[in-house]
């Protein structure tokens with residue numbers, strides 16, 4: 001299989017090279033030139049997540065050096081579970097797909113770990129250590145740091161906006177040390193992102209360092225996210241004899257796109273409903289047919305604060321006509337007030353504690369009315385509520401127990417360097433050595 005750019009189809013590469021490159025040379029995103037058909041019956045016999053991952057992803061690596069490496073990569077990457085848990089006391093069959101059992105308690109651990117496990121094994125022409133530069137508004141930086149921590153062939157440099165992430169997110173960014181360096185930038189997330197982009201085109205840095213990005217548009221972060229949709233849908237299909245519907249908290253559309261690809265491969269997935277926060281670009285596009293990206297607005301579900309979701313380019317490549325897309329998925333917007341109400345309501349009615357992102361999906365579920373009784377719905381839980389305790393605990397009037405992996409990170413001392421928002425200062429830190 002080949003991967004091609006969403007823009008110029010003559011830019012084509014095998015999977016390993018597409019992951020190593022990240023972005024196509026024309027600025028487009030890599031997409032598989034055709035989505036393979038999966039045999040659900042064969043996949044259903046794979047009981048382990050790494051085993052299912054290796055089998056599901058094998059066609060994407062066919063003909064590439066990555067094919068032989070895939071079992072080792074998936075064993076390394078899928079080192080924590082993605083359970084689908086039944087919710088009792090609702091209006092109908094309801095499940096939660098828990099994607100927060102990784103080291104930093106959010107689903108981005110899946111993509112970041114797969115990317116690190118892949119880069120560790122695919123052949124590289126340049127033998128120098130990689131320097132992974134990542135700008136983060138909260139969750140991505142921690143997941144990337146955790147995934148690359150202590151891998152001797154890489155250094156990680158994380159940039160985050162000082163004072164603009166939650167206290168526990170900051171801890172997860174600054175607790176690493178060794179080959180991870182955390183920079184607290186006096187500026188905004190946009191400053192951090194600009195500094196990373198400038199560093200990539202800086203000739204002096206290009207001579208000294210082999211820079212790489214762990215950006216969320218890398219196809220190496222998307223493919224592993226298909227695995228938990230395959231696992232959950234097969235499991236529920238076996239129980240119910242019909243395909244479950246998924247409600248997915250959505251920002252940059254990566255997690256949602258992975259679910260769409262999984263269904264296109266033939267896995268038993270019914271409806272796909274996207275839950276957006278007050279950033280309405282996607283729901284509005286589906287309603288009006290007009291694509292109007294805009295600056296993001298800040299919400300309680302901050303990891304979904306995206307006004308110009310980059311994976312839309314992949315979705316529109318697959319379904320160029322908005323009418324086609326409308327037949328494949330729907331999207332709804334949820335306000336901050338509704339996020340708060342949903343967290344309160346489901347804590348008392350169902351005994352469930354949602355993070356603010358997962359709460360957008362729970363809110364959309366609440367709007368389904370009678371349809372809740374007829375079909376199985378799966379809420380995709382993208383982060384553990386303990387990560388957002390400052391928002392969640394006052395709403396439910398109780399402490400959120402901290403999962404063990406997260407508690408271990410929070411107990412570590414913080415190490416970080418504060419810098420101003422300029423390439424100059426970033427360059428000084430980077431050239432100071434690992």
Ligand SMILES: *Cc1c(COP(=O)(O)O)cnc(C)c1O
Pocket residue numbers: 106107108139140249250251252253254255256303304357358382383
């Ligand atoms: C990143 C993130 C999202 C949004 O996922 P996309 O793939 O960007 O749509 C939702 N919830 C949490 C907790 C996240 O970290």
